[in-house]
Amino acid sequence: MKKTLTVALTVLVAMAGIGLPIWFAIEESERQAYKAESAHALGYARDVVLRADETGRQVFEGFERLAPFRDAPCTPAAIDLMREIDLGSTYIQAVGHVEGNRMLCSSIGGANGALDLGPPTYRSAIGAIVRTGVGFHFAPHKSFIVLQYGSFAAILHAQLPIDTAKSEPDVALAVMPLEFDRPVSVRGRIDPRWAARLGGAREAVFEENGRVIAVVRSRAYQVAGIAAVPMHYLEGRSRDVAARLVPVGLVAGIALTFAIVSLARLQMSLPVALKAALRRKEFILEYQPIVDLRSGRWTGVEALVRWRRPEGEVILPDLFIPLAEQNGLIVKLTQLVLERVCTDTAAFLRAHPDFHVGINVAPADFHAGGFLDSLQHALRQMGARESNLMLEVTERGLLDPVVARETTGLLRRHGFLLAIDDFGTGYSSLSYLESLELDYLKIDRSFIEAIGTGAPTSQVVGHIIGMARDLGLRMIAEGVESQAQADYLRRQGVQYGQGWLFGRPMPFWEIVRHLEDQAAREGGPVRAAG
Numbered sequence: 001m002k003k004t005l006t007v008a009l010t011v012l013v014a015m016a017g018i019g020l021p022i023w024f025a026i027e028e029s030e031r032q033a034y035k036a037e038s039a040h041a042l043g044y045a046r047d048v049v050l051r052a053d054e055t056g057r058q059v060f061e062g063f064e065r066l067a068p069f070r071d072a073p074c075t076p077a078a079i080d081l082m083r084e085i086d087l088g089s090t091y092i093q094a095v096g097h098v099e100g101n102r103m104l105c106s107s108i109g110g111a112n113g114a115l116d117l118g119p120p121t122y123r124s125a126i127g128a129i130v131r132t133g134v135g136f137h138f139a140p141h142k143s144f145i146v147l148q149y150g151s152f153a154a155i156l157h158a159q160l161p162i163d164t165a166k167s168e169p170d171v172a173l174a175v176m177p178l179e180f181d182r183p184v185s186v187r188g189r190i191d192p193r194w195a196a197r198l199g200g201a202r203e204a205v206f207e208e209n210g211r212v213i214a215v216v217r218s219r220a221y222q223v224a225g226i227a228a229v230p231m232h233y234l235e236g237r238s239r240d241v242a243a244r245l246v247p248v249g250l251v252a253g254i255a256l257t258f259a260i261v262s263l264a265r266l267q268m269s270l271p272v273a274l275k276a277a278l279r280r281k282e283f284i285l286e287y288q289p290i291v292d293l294r295s296g297r298w299t300g301v302e303a304l305v306r307w308r309r310p311e312g313e314v315i316l317p318d319l320f321i322p323l324a325e326q327n328g329l330i331v332k333l334t335q336l337v338l339e340r341v342c343t344d345t346a347a348f349l350r351a352h353p354d355f356h357v358g359i360n361v362a363p364a365d366f367h368a369g370g371f372l373d374s375l376q377h378a379l380r381q382m383g384a385r386e387s388n389l390m391l392e393v394t395e396r397g398l399l400d401p402v403v404a405r406e407t408t409g410l411l412r413r414h415g416f417l418l419a420i421d422d423f424g425t426g427y428s429s430l431s432y433l434e435s436l437e438l439d440y441l442k443i444d445r446s447f448i449e450a451i452g453t454g455a456p457t458s459q460v461v462g463h464i465i466g467m468a469r470d471l472g473l474r475m476i477a478e479g480v481e482s483q484a485q486a487d488y489l490r491r492q493g494v495q496y497g498q499g500w501l502f503g504r505p506m507p508f509w510e511i512v513r514h515l516e517d518q519a520a521r522e523g524g525p526v527r528a529a530g
């Protein structure tokens with residue numbers, strides 16, 4: 001059942017591992033395509049505004065030049081100037097003088113050819129009169145805009161400001177006056193209400209009915225340029241981006257899935273490998289010093305197991321201890337640890353009765369029969385004493401009150417040192433701990449880390465210290481990394497510390513060398529204060 005679940009989970013992870021990166025790739029390609037398409041539409045709208053602004057600039061500059069002829073607008077000199085303005089500009093088709101709805105003289109008709117302009121389409125706030133859709137007999141089928149200011153007017157080709165985006169004829173463009181409800185110049189399907197989407201902004205981009213729409217306000221006049229780009233450009237672009245991103249997503253997904261499935265397979269085969277490793281005794285120990293916080297002297301060590309695989313890879317206990325516990329292998333592992341402790345430390349312990357080696361004891365060790373026997377057997381082999389061994393039990397290992405009381409009592413009576421490990425991470429109450437026979441309380445690293453940080457847990461260490469004091473337990477602070485933490489703990493009456501500040505886990509011969517150096521400095525034999 002468990003295996004079926006693992007297989008099902010692996011398949012699920014594999015599907016998600018491949019599916020998710022592809023989904024992200026498609027999402028990302030659509031996002032990138034929309035971004036690119038928005039820039040595309042904005043480009044056209046800005047172009048339209050630029051053209052409209054330039055048209056306005058040329059027209060009003062022309063009107064300024066004609067201003068001196070306001071009282072004699074159709075004289076030969078005025079008409080010559082009109083022709084000059086007309087020929088010198090790129091957007092103006094003709095300039096002329098208007099009375100009512102008629103252009104009486106102009107750069108094209110001279111003083112004789114009057115032209116009918118029709119009624120104004122709208123009048124702007126600054127007093128300009130705009131006529132759209134104006135036709136002339138000499139240019140059939142063409143539509144013009146007439147822009148009048150005072151008595152002068154310019155005839156403009158209606159298509160000129162939007163004469164852009166020729167390669168994409170289905171892109172709709174318009175010059176939209178912000179003071180009127182219809183565009184003055186338009187190509188394709190444009191909704192005049194789009195201009196209102198600007199609000200107070202200079203530019204707006206949005207999506208509507210399968211088109212990406214950009215609206216850009218002119219800085220000079222009350223007009224906006226509008227461009228509407230059909231979605232199929234976006235879809236095409238999205239397909240292009242997806243064509244680049246999806247393979248990357250696919251490769252990433254396969255690699256990810258491969259890694260996850262390999263890890264899952266490793267997890268599935270780990271118990272088997274662990275069993276074989278126990279048989280082949282692939283475990284070694286490192287020892288981390290426990291230090292007297294007042295004298296700085298190393299009083300003991302904690303043995304920490306490592307799994308060294310034949311290929312040289314070293315696996316830390318957090319990965320395999322839970323596995324060993326789940327698979328009924330922990331008792332065997334503890335046995336092996338004891339053997340290693342014997343080999344590594346026997347000679348030293350025989351000469352240093354006050355020095356202690358801590359070993360981690362799992363809950364199952366307590367429940368297994370013969371634990372005491374194997375401890376005593378190990379001690380006999382080492383020629384060491386019970387007080388050389390400190391058994392570190394987590395709060396989890398003491399969950400069953402009857403077993404906990406019996407075993408701790410028994411071990412204590414035989415002279416072993418007992419420590420409660422990772423204290424603070426479980427739920428032991430003061431009264432429960434009172435009923436157990438213990439020597440040391442090891443304050444968990446998480447509380448030491450919090451010292452001086454102002455975090456809520458930074459207060460907890462004070463309570464733990466108070467509790468240990470009430471119980472008459474000696475304290476070992478775990479994970480001491482800074483001098484400030486060590487100073488604080490010493491001031492609070494914590495006797496011992498363990499952590500990187502004093503030394504990382506190391507082979508036992510390095511521990512011995514350190515103690516010898518220390519003794520040499522002090523001019524005596526190796527001494528370990530207990």
Ligand SMILES: Nc1nc2c(ncn2[C@@H]2O[C@@H]3COP(=O)(O)O[C@H]4[C@@H](O)[C@H](n5cnc6c(=O)[nH]c(N)nc65)O[C@@H]4COP(=O)(O)O[C@H]3[C@H]2O)c(=O)[nH]1
Nearest residue numbers: 304305316317318321337360361362479480481498499500
């Ligand atoms: N960040 C930081 N870490 C520090 C510092 N000082 C020590 N440590 C690490 O904290 C852990 C202390 O051991 P633990 O609380 O008994 O926690 C041990 C213990 O619960 C378990 N373990 C280790 N060896 C054995 C064993 O032989 N038997 C059993 N049953 N469990 C073991 O594995 C846990 C992890 O062991 P390790 O990975 O060796 O990790 C060790 C040690 O390397 C420090 O200043 N900063």
